[in-house]
Amino acid sequence: MTKPLLTINDMSITFTSPDEADIEAVRQVDLTLTPGKTLALVGESGCGKSVTARAVLRLLDKNAKIPTGEILFDTGSGAVDIAKLKSDSLAMRALRGAEISMIFQEPMSSLSPVHTIGDQVDEIIILHDRLNKKQARERTVSLLDQVGVPGARDRANAYPFELSGGLRQRAMIAMALACTPKLLIADEPTTALDVTTQAQILDLLRQLQDDFGMAMLFITHDLGVVAEIADDIAVMYLGDVVEQGDVFDVFRAPKHPYTQALMNSVPRLMRKAERQRLTPIKGTVPSPKDRPVGCAFTSRCPHAFAPCPTVRPERTQIGADHVARCHLLTHVREEAMA
Numbered sequence: 348m349t350k351p352l353l354t355i356n357d358m359s360i361t362f363t364s365p366d367e368a369d370i371e372a373v374r375q376v377d378l379t380l381t382p383g384k385t386l387a388l389v390g391e392s393g394c395g396k397s398v399t400a401r402a403v404l405r406l407l408d409k410n411a412k413i414p415t416g417e418i419l420f421d422t423g424s425g426a427v428d429i430a431k432l433k434s435d436s437l438a439m440r441a442l443r444g445a446e447i448s449m450i451f452q453e454p455m456s457s458l459s460p461v462h463t464i465g466d467q468v469d470e471i472i473i474l475h476d477r478l479n480k481k482q483a484r485e486r487t488v489s490l491l492d493q494v495g496v497p498g499a500r501d502r503a504n505a506y507p508f509e510l511s512g513g514l515r516q517r518a519m520i521a522m523a524l525a526c527t528p529k530l531l532i533a534d535e536p537t538t539a540l541d542v543t544t545q546a547q548i549l550d551l552l553r554q555l556q557d558d559f560g561m562a563m564l565f566i567t568h569d570l571g572v573v574a575e576i577a578d579d580i581a582v583m584y585l586g587d588v589v590e591q592g593d594v595f596d597v598f599r600a601p602k603h604p605y606t607q608a609l610m611n612s613v614p615r616l617m618r619k620a621e622r623q624r625l626t627p628i629k630g631t632v633p634s635p636k637d638r639p640v641g642c643a644f645t646s647r648c649p650h651a652f653a654p655c656p657t658v659r660p661e662r663t664q665i666g667a668d669h670v671a672r673c674h675l676l677t678h679v680r681e682e683a684m685a
């Protein structure tokens with residue numbers, strides 16, 4: 348079995364506020380990512396996807412704490428527990444950018460508007476590889492070319508505002524890959540793009556993953572994108588990972604009512620002839636302040652029964668590479684055993 352690159356064990360994330368009780372935005376999450384593979388984090392808005400990803404880079408807001416758990420990252424010469432590193436420590440800064448980088452939905456949040464894209468990529472290469480400006484520019488041009496920026500040598504002199512959304516996204520990907528990270532975190536990188544550009548960027552990421560062998564933690568609320576890009580999926584609801592496993596296994600036989608509801612709320616081309624009816628998930632995600640002690644999905648679950656609001660379901664193994672937290676799984680098992 349391949350050694351994991353990233354292992355998150357029992358990680359919780361809380362936010363403090365001066366006049367309210369702490370908010371537990373992420374609750375005892377376990378995730379594993381192996382080199383060369385893509386793990387998609389999915390779920391509705393506010394379920395904790397971005398906060399989980401930002402914890403890996405220690406880019407959480409100042410009022411955030413990681414009170415329990417570990418985030419083990421394999422540096423090649425041993426594992427480092429990122430949860431124990433200070434955000435501005437030398438060790439964390441060495442990991443950020445060099446071993447782990449991130450791309451965002453909105454490239455302007457990581458590209459400087461007052462520097463050309465070439466200068467911005469050069470700067471990372473110079474810092475990381477100690478090349479001179481001329482050598483760095485050669486690498487920048489080849490990187491921009493590799494991520495599909497046409498006329499890369501000339502375009503390197505462009506400012507971000509002079510590029511289309513798709514080209515800005517490609518420039519940001521070039522920046523993120525400038526020091527060949529082992530882990531790329533992608534936070535909804537295609538959500539703001541039209542479908543054709545979205546498909547091109549997904550293709551590009553897959554191809555770069557083959558070329559560079561990096562692992563990807565891919566955040567999206569789009570199950571179509573998951574099917575395109577991911578090997579594994581973790582479904583989050585209100586800070587809990589309710590189901591996770593191999594994408595094929597989870598898509599073929601989703602076990603958690605939330606995963607089932609997510610899948611029933613997206614159109615499928617195959618069902619068109621049957622005049623499919625989409626079933627939106629009733630209600631909205633409650634605030635983490637109102638999360639029940641038991642299963643997070645209780646208030647919206649069509650199958651909720653006695654233990655759900657008060658007892659947190661255990662992680663139940665369904666297949667070799669498929670787990671879910673739902674009382675229905677253990678309930679059925681107990682009945683079957685009786």
Ligand SMILES: Nc1ncnc2c1ncn2[C@@H]1O[C@H](COP(=O)(O)OP(=O)(O)OP(=O)(O)O)[C@@H](O)[C@H]1O
Pocket residue numbers: 362370372390391392393394395396397398399408410568634635
């Ligand atoms: N600085 C903060 N202070 C208090 N609560 C916060 C803070 N940052 C995030 N949260 C809360 O943490 C929870 C998880 O947010 P997060 O951004 O991770 O959700 P998400 O699943 O990525 O949603 P989206 O798809 O909309 O980006 C939300 O309830 C959010 O309000």
